[in-house]
Amino acid sequence: MKLLRYIWALPNSILGLIFVPLALLTSGGMEIVDGVLEIHGGFVKWFLKHCLPFRGYVGALTLGHVVLGYNREILSVYRPHEHAHVRQYEVLGPIFLPVYLLASIWAMLRGRGAYQGNYLERRAREQQLLRKQENIET
Ligand SMILES: [Zn+2]
Numbered sequence: 462m463k464l465l466r467y468i469w470a471l472p473n474s475i476l477g478l479i480f481v482p483l484a485l486l487t488s489g490g491m492e493i494v495d496g497v498l499e500i501h502g503g504f505v506k507w508f509l510k511h512c513l514p515f516r517g518y519v520g521a522l523t524l525g526h527v528v529l530g531y532n533r534e535i536l537s538v539y540r541p542h543e544h545a546h547v548r549q550y551e552v553l554g555p556i557f558l559p560v561y562l563l564a565s566i567w568a569m570l571r572g573r574g575a576y577q578g579n580y581l582e583r584r585a586r587e588q589q590l591l592r593k594q595e596n597i598e599t
Contacts, residue, residue, distance in 0.1 A: 463496075469554035470525040470547075477527025480505055490533065494540065497547050501530040515576070525550050525557075545588035549581055 467474070480500050484491060489503025509531050510518040521530045521539040523546035530536035536543075550557045561581055568578030576582055 466551040467526060470550040470557075472525070472555045473550055473557055474525030474527050477524030477529065480508070480527070480529055483508075495544065497526050497528055497544060499528045499530055499536050499540075501532050501536055505529045506531050523547055523550070541592040542585050542589040545585040546581070548588075549584070 477498070477500070481491065481498075483489075483504040484500045484502065487503030487507075489501060489505050491498060491500040493499070509520070509522060509529060513519050513522070518531060520535040521528055521543050523529075523543045526547055528536065528540075528543045528547070530539065530543075553560055561579065564580045564582075565575040568580070569575045571578060
């Protein structure tokens, strides 16, 4: 069953896997955490800082079962949020990115901001808070 989730999300994961050689050739690193490949530093850091349409920099970005992170520390902080996105990819598979785009447009039309108001981002933030509460209780 777990294999099906990887196959279903694979088109998105392939986009993330493109960053593996680029990161390794530029002093980046990677590790597998809870079945998710996390890549950080080097070209990934540069990409997150300069190639996305956001002010400042993006700390982390999830593509299927691959998470791109600015550095190892930021990946650690954002892990619950980004792994919530991994679970969303496992549900939505190849339609995740179009759904994400439509959710951003819908949020903008409602005046909530393309990122802050995006349904998938709101759900990921809720999951992040739940994980924090679970860690406090245990
Ligand atoms: Zn997010």
